[in-house]
Amino acid sequence: MTELHSAVNPPTSRRRYSAQFKSDAVQACLAPGAVIAHVARQLGINYKMLGHWVNRHRRQLAQDKPAFVLWSPSEREPIPDQALSSPPQMHREPIRVSCSRGNQQVRIEWPVSDGQQCAEFLREWLR
Numbered sequence: 001m002t003e004l005h006s007a008v009n010p011p012t013s014r015r016r017y018s019a020q021f022k023s024d025a026v027q028a029c030l031a032p033g034a035v036i037a038h039v040a041r042q043l044g045i046n047y048k049m050l051g052h053w054v055n056r057h058r059r060q061l062a063q064d065k066p067a068f069v070l071w072s073p074s075e076r077e078p079i080p081d082q083a084l085s086s087p088p089q090m091h092r093e094p095i096r097v098s099c100s101r102g103n104q105q106v107r108i109e110w111p112v113s114d115g116q117q118c119a120e121f122l123r124e125w126l127r
Contacts, residue, residue, distance in 0.1 A: 017045075025050055026057045097122065 017025075028039045029050065036054060040047035095110040095118050106125065110118035 022053050026053050029054050030057075101126065 025039065025043055025045070028034060028043075029036050036051050037047040040050040043050070092112045095112060095115060096108070097110075097118070098107045099105070099122075108118070108121070110121075
């Protein structure tokens with residue numbers, strides 16, 4: 001009866017893993033073609049726990065990456081006056097757009113110089 005009781009109520013102490021062990025395990029899971037369950041089996045740990053470590057790692061990476069990168073020119077790299085003036089008039093390809101909506105199709109060519117008007121037309125058409 002004692003054996004049955006111990007099987008039903010396993011010991012309450014938990015195994016603790018070092019940060020280095022967790023990091024190595026996560027890196028093994030991130031290798032191309034790696035399967036979390038296989039890595040967990042090789043390490044002798046529960047695959048769900050390893051999956052939690054991998055998810056935590058991915059969330060941390062997502063938080064560490066900025067949503068955008070702000071760039072400003074350094075003082076050592078002045079912007080040439082030519083870059084601030086309007087670009088030279090060259091032969092440019094027109095804006096070409098093909099789209100369909102339901103059974104309607106539209107193909108337009110619009111001059112690059114009137115890009116804003118093209119955007120307004122498309123916005124109105126897509127409403």
